[in-house]
Amino acid sequence: xxxxxxxxxxxQREKWSGQTAFILAAVGSAVGLGNIxxxxxxxxxxxxxxxxxxxxxxxxxxxxPLLLLENGIGHRFRGSAPLALRRVHKRAEGVGWFQIAVSxxxxxxxxxxxxxxxxxxxxxxxxxxxxxxAGFFIGEYLQLGDEVxxxxxxxxxxMWPLLAIWAIAxxxxxxxxxxxxxxxxxxxxxxxxxxxxxxxxRAMMLDGAMDGIEALFTPDFSALADINVWIAxxxxxxxxxxxxxxxxxxxxxxxxxxSNMTAPAFVVAFGNCSFSLLAGFAVFGAIGFLAHxxxxxxxxxxxxxxxxxxxxxxxxVIAQMPGGPIFGAAFFASLVIxxxxxxxxxxQTISAALQDKFGWHPRGSAVAVGLIMATLSVLGFSTTxxxxxxxxxxxxxxxxGIVAGAIxxxxxxxxxxxxxxxxxxxxxxxxxxxxxxxxxxxxxVSLLLTYMLVRKTVELATQGYEGYPGEYLAxxxxxxxxxxxLIAIVLPLMPWHxxxxxxxxxxxxxxxxxxxxxxxxxxxx
Ligand code: PHE
Numbered sequence: 001x002x003x004x005x006x007x008x009x010x011x012q013r014e015k016w017s018g019q020t021a022f023i024l025a026a027v028g029s030a031v032g033l034g035n036i037x038x039x040x041x042x043x044x045x046x047x048x049x050x051x052x053x054x055x056x057x058x059x060x061x062x063x064x065p066l067l068l069l070e071n072g073i074g075h076r077f078r079g080s081a082p083l084a085l086r087r088v089h090k091r092a093e094g095v096g097w098f099q100i101a102v103s104x105x106x107x108x109x110x111x112x113x114x115x116x117x118x119x120x121x122x123x124x125x126x127x128x129x130x131x132x133x134a135g136f137f138i139g140e141y142l143q144l145g146d147e148v149x150x151x152x153x154x155x156x157x158x159m160w161p162l163l164a165i166w167a168i169a170x171x172x173x174x175x176x177x178x179x180x181x182x183x184x185x186x187x188x189x190x191x192x193x194x195x196x197x198x199x200x201x202r203a204m205m206l207d208g209a210m211d212g213i214e215a216l217f218t219p220d221f222s223a224l225a226d227i228n229v230w231i232a233x234x235x236x237x238x239x240x241x242x243x244x245x246x247x248x249x250x251x252x253x254x255x256x257x258x259s260n261m262t263a264p265a266f267v268v269a270f271g272n273c274s275f276s277l278l279a280g281f282a283v284f285g286a287i288g289f290l291a292h293x294x295x296x297x298x299x300x301x302x303x304x305x306x307x308x309x310x311x312x313x314x315x316x317v318i319a320q321m322p323g324g325p326i327f328g329a330a331f332f333a334s335l336v337i338x339x340x341x342x343x344x345x346x347x348q349t350i351s352a353a354l355q356d357k358f359g360w361h362p363r364g365s366a367v368a369v370g371l372i373m374a375t376l377s378v379l380g381f382s383t384t385x386x387x388x389x390x391x392x393x394x395x396x397x398x399x400x401g402i403v404a405g406a407i408x409x410x411x412x413x414x415x416x417x418x419x420x421x422x423x424x425x426x427x428x429x430x431x432x433x434x435x436x437x438x439x440x441x442x443x444x445v446s447l448l449l450t451y452m453l454v455r456k457t458v459e460l461a462t463q464g465y466e467g468y469p470g471e472y473l474a475x476x477x478x479x480x481x482x483x484x485x486l487i488a489i490v491l492p493l494m495p496w497h498x499x500x501x502x503x504x505x506x507x508x509x510x511x512x513x514x515x516x517x518x519x520x521x522x523x524x525x
Contacts, residue, residue: 013078014177014362016254021182023264025345026251028185029242030272031192032342033113036335039236039276040283041305044216046232047223054224054233059273062448063237065441066406067248067265068434069413072422074252075261075429076506080352081246082491084253085412086500092412095405098488099246100353102401105480106245107346107373109390111169112381114339115162116141116311117332123315124328130319133312134303143384148468150476151385158382166374168340173347173366177254181348185341192337193275195330200278202327203285212288215298216280231452239398240272242345244406250349262430282331283309286317293320307387310335347373359497388468389476395465396480403453404484410446419443424512 016022043051077084082096119141123129129136138144143155172180203209223229238244252261284298290313291298298304303313318328351365360368380389413419419439427433464473507515 024185024189026268027271028341029345031275033339034240035276036279037310040280041309045305046229047220049217049219050221050223054230058233058237062445063241064269066243070248071252071261072426074249076425078253080356081249083356089412089416093492094488095408097491099405101484101487103245103346105397108377117335118161121332129315133315137311145384148388153384162382170370174363188337188341200282203282206289208288208292209285212284216284244402246349247345250352260430262432290317392476396477421509
């Protein structure tokens, strides 16, 4: 029918097989390294139990509203981030590319952490790290140099698992949304949840576990007065729900036309949050045991945050507990599965954007993206100075990049005056409607994010980061920010492989409104 009217042929977008597949894939993206190694350490450092307050507030005021927004944009405007946002507003394509660039940068080092977990999975069987976990990770495994500079001394022990992860990722992507991405999640997520519940239960049974849990959840309410704790909570929610990377827009675009788009967002948000709590129990239960074995209090232990938590402190626990090798292998296998399903979402997002823009075939696009990123990832991060680069690029892309990407997205919707349209759309296709409160929250969040962005930019500009040399930060920190902006400017200048239609596949805002009024008259919600 469309052909005869001269309108462009309807897109043959790939599809999920159904709602469950979509939810599992979205949970697969959300539940990742962030839940297992970032959340427990972050919470411990930011007020323990009191952190739950800003965290839950951030989840309700920012996480869920933006997840709904991305679901709405992806489903109504049916495209990867650049295409969908371009349909929101002619000039918003660059915001989409900005998000794609953030995903690109993060994908380069996210893989590296998964590769470490692969190595540590194998090390667990013989407890190779038992004698001196810190020396083993930093010295023997990473072979970290002591100077913060760019280097190209590749560490083979990191490079090989890294290449393996890239090979797996390319294969899964090349199999397509339905046969690759969906299957990985449908198998991986239940497996991950079961393994992790067993791990948590085992950890809770260790001597001293309760002291660890207590250390994690004892509230220090004074932390609530610290603005940085709030910023950390919002940052954690964004990273953890994969928001402002273009991921959820892309995943929503693979849903069928008649799909419930709101209820799954709640399932994903609460599922992700529960997994983080579960990880908190598993990790701090085990840490309580370590303190107990060493006859000290949890507060006296070092290395309870960041990279050290998973790769130094946790190995120390594994080395001392009965059945350590199995527990260790299960822990690192969980990290690998959780990381892989998140990684795939990042890569699919990038690949989908290139397919939409240049008309590339899904398989070709997957292979091209994978090969280019694998090369950069190996050269930049599997070296003796890779950890410094990872740390720097992560600060700029995660702390500044995603916040800026989120602000741009909300601004695009507001400038195009499409907030109401998206709300009506979500309500029309879903069981649970969204209304004015949602729109107010979205706008409120963007103001808060703007404040965070300015503050963080000023902080990085005036105080630097971790005492790293200024030139190094100029090139790799600010350089990363420059790269994101460059992509956002250049890609919209390139031509689309075919004219993109104004988007008319759905009832217009007016029709949606009439339908909503009709439903209300009939006594609907
Ligand atoms: N949500 C993932 C995590 O918690 C990180 C991620 C962000 C993955 C964005 C994909 C896209 O680890």
